[in-house]
Amino acid sequence: MPSFCQVDVFSSEPLLGNPVAVVHDADGLDDETMARFARWTNLSETTFLLTPTVPGADYRLRIWTPGGELPFAGHPTLGSAHAWLEAGGVAAGADVVQECGAGLVRLARDDAGRLSFQAPPLMRSGPVDAGDLRAICRALRIEESAIVASTWIDNGPGWVGVQLADAASVLSLTPDFAAFGDLKIGVVGAYDEGPLAIEVRAFCPGYGMAEDPVTGSLNAGIGQWLAGDRLPASYVASQGTALGRAGRVHVRRDGDEVWVGGDTLTTIVGTVGLGL
Structure with a gap:
C-alpha cells in the first residue's frame, strides 16, 4: 500500500x-x-x-x-x-x-x-467586465460601490480578485453560494496596522467547498496584482479567520517574481x- x-x-x-x-x-x-x-x-x-x-x-x-x-x-x-x-x-x-x-x-x-x-504566470488577467462584476456583487451580497478594485488573477483555479475597503469588510461577508455559478472569488482587505497586512477569503463552491481555509494560488495572484503597489513588496496575509483557522501567508515580490511561502x-x- x-x-x-x-x-x-x-x-x-x-x-x-x-x-x-x-x-x-x-x-x-x-x-x-x-x-x-x-x-x-x-x-x-x-x-x-x-x-x-x-x-x-x-x-x-x-x-x-x-x-x-x-x-x-x-x-x-x-x-x-x-x-x-x-x-x-x-x-x-x-x-x-x-x-x-x-x-x-x-x-x-x-x-x-x-x-x-x-x-x-497568470493564465487570465485584466479587467472584470460589467456582467461578471454584477454577478460577483450578487454572489458576495454587496453593492458595486463597496468594491475598491477588481481584476482576473487566474493561475489555474480560476480566481477573480476583489478588493474591499478594509479587513473588517472582508470578514463581515455572508455570500450567497447558490449565486456563484462557476465563479471562484478571492476577496482582500487591508489592516490599518499590526503585523498582518491583509485579510483574505477564498470562495469556491464549484470545487466542492464553500470557502477554502488558506489558499496559496489565490495569494500568489493577489501578490502579482498588489505587492509593491497597493501593498508592501513583502508582507504577511491572514486567511482562515472566519473559519476558526490562523493561516499566515508570506508574500514577497522580487523584481518581476512573486514568491509565496x-x-x-x-x-x-x-x-x-x-x-x-
Missing part, C-alpha cells in the same frame, strides 16, 4: 492552517481512483506524488479537489513538497522543481526551512489502501 501523510500548511501550529492529503508513489493509480479518494478525504485538495515526465523536474504532482483536478494550487504545492522532502526526496538543484498541470513550479527553502513557491507541519502519517 502506498504511504500517506496529511500536512498542515500556512501555520506553525498544528490544526490551524489548511491540511492537504498526500499519497506517495502514486504512479499506478488511475484517474478514477484519484478522484474517488479526493472525494472521500473531503479536504480542499488531495495530491498524488508521481515520477516526473519532463527534464528538470524532481517529481510530478497531480492535484485534486472533491470536484475535480486542478492544474495548479498553492497550499498543495507547499504541503506536497514538504512531504516529498520529509520522505527522503533530494532536489537535483538548489531549488525543488515540481511538475504539474501548469508546468514547472520552483520552490525555495529559507534559512528557517520555510518553503516558498514562485508564483506561476508558509510553514508546513506533518500531522498524520500512515498507509492507504488504494488497490496498489
Whole structure:
C-alpha cells in the first residue's frame, strides 16, 4: 500500500492552517481512483506524488479537489513538497522543481526551512467586465460601490480578485453560494496596522467547498496584482479567520517574481489502501 501523510500548511501550529492529503508513489493509480479518494478525504485538495515526465523536474504532482483536478494550487504545492522532502526526496538543484498541470513550479527553502513557491504566470488577467462584476456583487451580497478594485488573477483555479475597503469588510461577508455559478472569488482587505497586512477569503463552491481555509494560488495572484503597489513588496496575509483557522501567508515580490511561502507541519502519517 502506498504511504500517506496529511500536512498542515500556512501555520506553525498544528490544526490551524489548511491540511492537504498526500499519497506517495502514486504512479499506478488511475484517474478514477484519484478522484474517488479526493472525494472521500473531503479536504480542499488531495495530491498524488508521481515520477516526473519532463527534464528538470524532481517529481510530478497531480492535484485534486472533491470536484475535480486542478492544474495548479498553492497550499498543495507547499504541503506536497514538504512531504516529498520529509520522505527522503533530494532536489537535483538548489531549488525543488515540481511538475504539474501548469508546468514547472520552483520552490525555495529559507534559512528557517520555510518553503516558498514562485508564483506561476497568470493564465487570465485584466479587467472584470460589467456582467461578471454584477454577478460577483450578487454572489458576495454587496453593492458595486463597496468594491475598491477588481481584476482576473487566474493561475489555474480560476480566481477573480476583489478588493474591499478594509479587513473588517472582508470578514463581515455572508455570500450567497447558490449565486456563484462557476465563479471562484478571492476577496482582500487591508489592516490599518499590526503585523498582518491583509485579510483574505477564498470562495469556491464549484470545487466542492464553500470557502477554502488558506489558499496559496489565490495569494500568489493577489501578490502579482498588489505587492509593491497597493501593498508592501513583502508582507504577511491572514486567511482562515472566519473559519476558526490562523493561516499566515508570506508574500514577497522580487523584481518581476512573486514568491509565496508558509510553514508546513506533518500531522498524520500512515498507509492507504488504494488497490496498489
